[in-house]
Amino acid sequence: MAKYTIRTMRLDDIDAIVDIQKALVKRSATRRWRKALKVYIETEPKACLVATFKGKPIGFIIGDVKTWGFGMRHSGWIEIIGIHPKHMGTGVGRDLGKRLLRYFRSMEVDGIYTAVRWDSGDLLSFFKSIGFEHSGFLNLEHSGSKR
Numbered sequence: 001m002a003k004y005t006i007r008t009m010r011l012d013d014i015d016a017i018v019d020i021q022k023a024l025v026k027r028s029a030t031r032r033w034r035k036a037l038k039v040y041i042e043t044e045p046k047a048c049l050v051a052t053f054k055g056k057p058i059g060f061i062i063g064d065v066k067t068w069g070f071g072m073r074h075s076g077w078i079e080i081i082g083i084h085p086k087h088m089g090t091g092v093g094r095d096l097g098k099r100l101l102r103y104f105r106s107m108e109v110d111g112i113y114t115a116v117r118w119d120s121g122d123l124l125s126f127f128k129s130i131g132f133e134h135s136g137f138l139n140l141e142h143s144g145s146k147r
């Protein structure tokens with residue numbers, strides 16, 4: 001099979017990214033989701049990557065370099081990754097992840113982070129495979145109640 005290529009994301013990729021997301025989570029992206037994607041592409045263009053096969057996006061990863069957050073000068077965060085189910089398990093995720101990690105290192109970040117739901121075994125295993133470990137942060141959650 002011909003190999004995919006990786007490049008930075010463009011605004012005209014949004015429809016295809018939304019299709020991949022829909023194939024993964026089985027529901028359509030909200031307008032807010034699309035808008036957030038646009039903001040990331042415009043503000044952090046080198047951290048928004050897409051893998052294409054025959055010119056069509058088959059996977060994506062979005063990162064963010066935060067300044068001053070969480071007690072660090074600069075830190076890299078992987079916000080979301082999604083590979084179209086037809087192309088999973090072919091190394092696309094690994095290559096996207098490694099390329100984003102290279103970008104974070106070029107930005108001289110103090111640390112690189114992400115968060116994964118405890119029962120997302122595929123994502124946990126994936127992040128471990130590209131070098132992530134249990135972090136020193138404690139995740140806190142508020143129910144949103146007025147308590």
Ligand SMILES: CC(C)(COP(=O)(O)OP(=O)(O)OC[C@H]1O[C@@H](n2cnc3c(N)ncnc32)[C@H](O)[C@@H]1OP(=O)(O)O)[C@@H](O)C(=O)NCCC(=O)NCCS
Pocket residue numbers: 020021024025080081082083084087088089090091092093094095121122123125126127129
């Ligand atoms: C997890 C995910 C990012 C992995 O990407 P991928 O291209 O399919 O995986 P790769 O071929 O690059 O695999 C790299 C490593 O990740 C791990 N891995 C990947 N898929 C896995 C799975 N389903 N179960 C366990 N480990 C997995 C393996 O360690 C693998 O290394 P190996 O092939 O040497 O065993 C991808 O399957 C995905 O997008 N899953 C859905 C994520 C999601 O729900 N995102 C949010 C909604 S948009």
